[in-house]
Amino acid sequence: MKPKRLKLAAIGCGSRTFIYFELAAKQPDLYEIVAAADHTAARREKARLLSQNPAFREFHDDVAILAEPKLADLMIIATQDAFHFAHASAALRKGYDLLLEKPISTNLRDVLALEKLARELGRRVLVCHVLRYTPFYRKVKQIVTSGALGAIVAFEATEGVEPWHQGHSFVRGHWGVVGKSTPMIISKSCHDMDILSWLVDSPCTALGSFGGLMHFRPESAPAGAPVRCTDGCPVGETCLYNAHRYLSDKKNWLEIIYDRAKTATDAEIVDWLRTSPWGRCVYRCDNTAVDHQTVNLNFASGATGTFTMTAFSAGRDLAIFGTKGRLLSGERVKKTAGCDIVVETFATGELERITIDHELDGWHGGGDAGLIRTLHAEMSKAKAADMESSLEKSVESHVMGFAAEESRRTGRTMDLAEFRRAHGG
Ligand SMILES: NC(=O)c1ccc[n+]([C@@H]2O[C@H](COP(=O)([O-])OP(=O)(O)OC[C@H]3O[C@@H](n4cnc5c(N)ncnc54)[C@H](O)[C@@H]3O)[C@@H](O)[C@H]2O)c1
Numbered sequence: 308m309k310p311k312r313l314k315l316a317a318i319g320c321g322s323r324t325f326i327y328f329e330l331a332a333k334q335p336d337l338y339e340i341v342a343a344a345d346h347t348a349a350r351r352e353k354a355r356l357l358s359q360n361p362a363f364r365e366f367h368d369d370v371a372i373l374a375e376p377k378l379a380d381l382m383i384i385a386t387q388d389a390f391h392f393a394h395a396s397a398a399l400r401k402g403y404d405l406l407l408e409k410p411i412s413t414n415l416r417d418v419l420a421l422e423k424l425a426r427e428l429g430r431r432v433l434v435c436h437v438l439r440y441t442p443f444y445r446k447v448k449q450i451v452t453s454g455a456l457g458a459i460v461a462f463e464a465t466e467g468v469e470p471w472h473q474g475h476s477f478v479r480g481h482w483g484v485v486g487k488s489t490p491m492i493i494s495k496s497c498h499d500m501d502i503l504s505w506l507v508d509s510p511c512t513a514l515g516s517f518g519g520l521m522h523f524r525p526e527s528a529p530a531g532a533p534v535r536c537t538d539g540c541p542v543g544e545t546c547l548y549n550a551h552r553y554l555s556d557k558k559n560w561l562e563i564i565y566d567r568a569k570t571a572t573d574a575e576i577v578d579w580l581r582t583s584p585w586g587r588c589v590y591r592c593d594n595t596a597v598d599h600q601t602v603n604l605n606f607a608s609g610a611t612g613t614f615t616m617t618a619f620s621a622g623r624d625l626a627i628f629g630t631k632g633r634l635l636s637g638e639r640v641k642k643t644a645g646c647d648i649v650v651e652t653f654a655t656g657e658l659e660r661i662t663i664d665h666e667l668d669g670w671h672g673g674g675d676a677g678l679i680r681t682l683h684a685e686m687s688k689a690k691a692a693d694m695e696s697s698l699e700k701s702v703e704s705h706v707m708g709f710a711a712e713e714s715r716r717t718g719r720t721m722d723l724a725e726f727r728r729a730h731g732g
Contacts, residue, residue, distance in 0.1 A: 312339045313683050314379035316403075318369045318394050319386035320345035320354045322563045323408055323435070327383055328357040330679035335359075337683040341379050344372040349566045369394050377402045381686065384408060387481060388488045392417040395432070399424055404431040404686060409497050411701060413489045415709040419732040422702050431691045433682065434701035436501040440677030442663050443647060444502055447625065447636060450650060451506055456629025459507055462612035466499050467620025467638065473598060474548045474589040475560050477618070478523045483584075483594035490712040491596045492516070493705065496616050499623070500711075501696075501704035506627065509608035510703070515720040516711040518600025522618065528590035536588060537581045548589040550580050561585075602711045706732070 315331055317324045320343050331338040340358035344366035345351050351365040366372040369386070382403035384395045392412040395405055399421075411418045411434060425432045438444050451459065468477070476482055482494040492500075504511055529542040536543060536550035543549050553561040554573050561568040561576070564585060571579070580586030598618040605611050622638030636648040648661040665673070678696075685694045692699055709730075710721040 310337065310683060310687070313337060313381055313686060315340045315381050315383060315406075316342040316344075316372065316379035317354065317383035317385060318344050318372060318398065319384065319390070319408075320347070320350040321385060321387075323385040324383055325353060325357060326675050327385075327406070327679055328354060330676055331682075332357055332359045334679070334683075338679075342366065342372060342375075344368050347566070353566075369397065373397050373401050380404060381406055381682075388413050388494065392421060395421055396424055399428055399430050399432075402430075404433075406433050406435065406682065407698075408435050409701070410489050410493045410708075411698070411705055413493075415705060415727075415730040415732075418702055418705045418709075419727070419730055422698050425698050431686060431694065432698035433685055433694055434696050434698060435678065436498055436696045436701055436704070437671045437674030437678050438498045438502050439505060439674070439695050440681060441672040441674040442665070442677070443636075443672055445677075446648060446661060446663055447627075447634065448506060450634060450648070451508075451627065451629075455632060455650060455652070456627060456634055457631030459608070459610045459627060459629050461610060461628045462503065462507070463624075463626045464499060464503060464612065464614045465620060465624040465637075466496055466614070466616045467622050467624075468495060468616065468618045469621040470547055470618055471552075471557065471560070473618035474523070475557075475585065477596040477598070478589045478592050478594045479585045479587055480564070483592060483596055485595045490708070491616065492518075492600055492602070492711045492715070493708040494596070496600075496614070497704050497708045499614055499616070500707040501701060503604070503612060503614065504606075504703050504707065505700070507606050507608065507610050507612070509606040509610060511604050511707050511723055512607050513605045513720060513722055514602055514707065514711055514714060516600060516602045516714040518597045518616075518715050520595065520597050522598050523589050523592070523594055525590055528588060532588050532590060534588055534591050535581065535586050537577060537586050540588070550586045551577070553580065553585065597715070600711070600715060602707075602714075604707070 315338055328340055331340055340360055342364040343354040355363045382398040383406045384391055385408045386394055388410055395407050411421055482488045488494055531541045533540055554576055600616045602614045624637035624639050627634040632652040634650050640649055646660040647663045650659040688694055691697055706723055706727050710723055710726045714721045
């Protein structure tokens, strides 16, 4: 029997919704894109084109789309972080299940309140922790659950944000000012908190964290650097963060933030950079997000682990140490061993080298495509709790992330059960 098509609608038509719509439209047997809301007409129009649905309906905002009788099975919530809680709560109340962009909310109290609301209303919420759907992490999870490593005793994980990405998103961009969005450990690394707790498969009980903003500060600005790259910077030629790169090798980043990126002339783009946040010198912004942070984690099983986020590396690295063997993986392994994962078995000394089929790669190592490929099946599971990235499971990563930020700010070691209780959980 053919599966019932899942009707999709969206609140917020930015880069995330466009990716999901594009992927969903390629699977018309599973999905039908029926409606979307956004303040910007050009974005609504792009959503309409991507939907490939002549009956597609567009709305100016969340209020307008939610004033209609329920239009779809699933509402994608992909506005900016600070709106997630309000838009997700309203959509749940209207009767929608959700595909909810991370973070669930910008504060833990609302995260826990949303979990409670979804439970009370009996709705399904899948959080876009897309790494769970990548071929790479699926393979790592399979190795861990196979028992090949024995019991997990410890891990070391690193997330290298990469200098340009840090400058684009966490200095100049949406997540630069923590008070307007979420702390870095949530906005960027809630994926890592999620993956680590998924792999260890045991609740995180306590953690401690250090970190700060070392580099992207006025003191680091080269002599004579003006407030904007477009004001004629004396070191523009050699600066890694020169905004003029949006015209050349960083054009794909421009497409995420500037609707006319593909059609505008170079002169128009430079004009846009003169007033846009992305034209500012990275050393002269209003940014407060950290550029490095470490977290020490303790789990109920007895396992421990360390996580480091840094602007000054690229890609993720993960080493897992088990009683029977160890697993080394990620960017450094790829560079040195030429494969994605190496598994060493202590008893035999045997080394298994694993290469992942990266055919599906796109943004997020194939995670976006993996999510949309399995979304229909996820939403059809008998119990919401069985979903790979259910709200209940995703809340765990947010408790860890918000606790890490609290620890970083206060210097305290955090008891996670106590922290959760203090926020209404
Ligand atoms: N899962 C991931 O790996 C991942 C990656 C990047 C971003 N994100 C998250 O996805 C979310 C969206 O990111 P983005 O880059 O697509 O953002 P974006 O800023 O490009 O798009 C958000 C859109 O929401 C619209 N909007 C604002 N208020 C609205 C309202 N009241 N009603 C309807 N539309 C409204 C804006 O006009 C804008 O077009 C963010 O919360 C971000 O943190 C997740």
